[in-house]
Amino acid sequence: MNYFITGGTTGIGFELVKLYLSQGHRVAICGRDLSKLPKGFHEQHKKALWVYQLDVxxxxxxxxxxxxxxxxxxxxNVMIANAGRSVGSKSNIPDFQSAKExxxxxxxxxxxxFEAAMQHFVSKKxxxxxxxxxxxxxxGLPGAGAYSASKAAVVRLCESWSIDLKPLNISVSCICPGFIDTPMTQQNTHSMPFLMSGExxxxxxxxAIESKRALYLFPLRMNLLITFLSLLPRFVYRWLMGLQTFNYSKQS
Structure with a gap:
């Protein structure tokens, strides 16, 4: 199997790279900063690993x-759009430049x-x-408006395209983790319930990818918590998350 993983130099992406290489697959990764890869990693896996320096x-x-x-x-065979940005210090005053990025x-x-991969998937169905x-x-998480909005967009994009592309024998999977211990989440200054190791x-x-799950939220406890919060009347949710106990955005 051949996998292309964006943002594969660190975090979840890199853990997936190691997983697939250990299983004997061929993997391509891209990232803005290739120096994040462990020293000698590319050379060690040169026959099965392609590396590209670029911004998605x-x-x-x-x-x-x-x-x-x-x-x-x-x-x-598989395109994994993993590259992502977040902001560790969450202010109640939006940083519009960060939001844009x-x-x-x-x-x-x-x-x-997805567009880059589709050029190859459509022809072979x-x-x-x-x-x-x-x-x-x-x-909508406190202090993370742009991040929450970006991930909501991805969830709905995948949901729609999973329907549209099924006749072409192209499957679409949306993976929704809770808190995973990665360099990105290590920027967070707030508590992270149900934190899980990257491996x-x-x-x-x-x-989940192997079984072609259309939507996968994990871990289970985070799935249940988020499902509960999403089902609350929105005025109740806004009141609850505005309480000091749950509102981890920094007040300016």
Whole structure:
């Protein structure tokens, strides 16, 4: 199997890279900063690992990289749009520049990743598109408006396309983790309930991708919590999350 993973130099993406390489698959990754890869990792896996330096918001560069990998590896089976941005210090005053960057990476990055893969999937009527979203896509979290909005967009995009692309034998999977211990979540200054290791998270994600789950929220306790919060009347949710106990945005 051939996998292309965006944002594969660190965090969940890198854990997935290690998982798939250990299973004997061929993997391509892209990232803005390749120095985040452990020293010697690429050389150690050179026969099965392709590495591209690019930003997923650069549509042309991403299409070029996916095409290059597909030609050299003789095919593409799974595109995993994993690259993402967040803000560790969550202020109640929106940072509009950060919001713009989050939306560009988390929404356009997924869109461009899927577009690059679709060029190859449509012709052969086979393939799998995977987006790493978040449980934050189901509620508006305090201090994380842009992040929550970006993940909500990805959830709905995947839901629609899972219907549209089924006749073409192209499956779409939306993976929504809770808190995973990664460099991105380590920026957070608030508590992170049900925190899970990156390695364990990658194994669960790998199983969900393999079984072609259309939507996968995990861990179970976070799934139940987010489902409960999403079903509350919105005025009750806003009141609850505005309480000091739950509102972890920094007041200015």
């Amino acid at each position: 918001s650069d549509r042309e560069a991403l299409v070029k990289a996916v095409t290059d990998f597909t030609e050299k590896a003789e095919g593409l 989050i939306l560009e990476t988390n929404v356009l990055g997924v869109l461009y990743s 086979s393939g799998q598109l995977v987006a790493i979203a978040s449980v934050a896509g189901f509620v 364990k998270g990658a194994k669960l994600i790998g199983k």
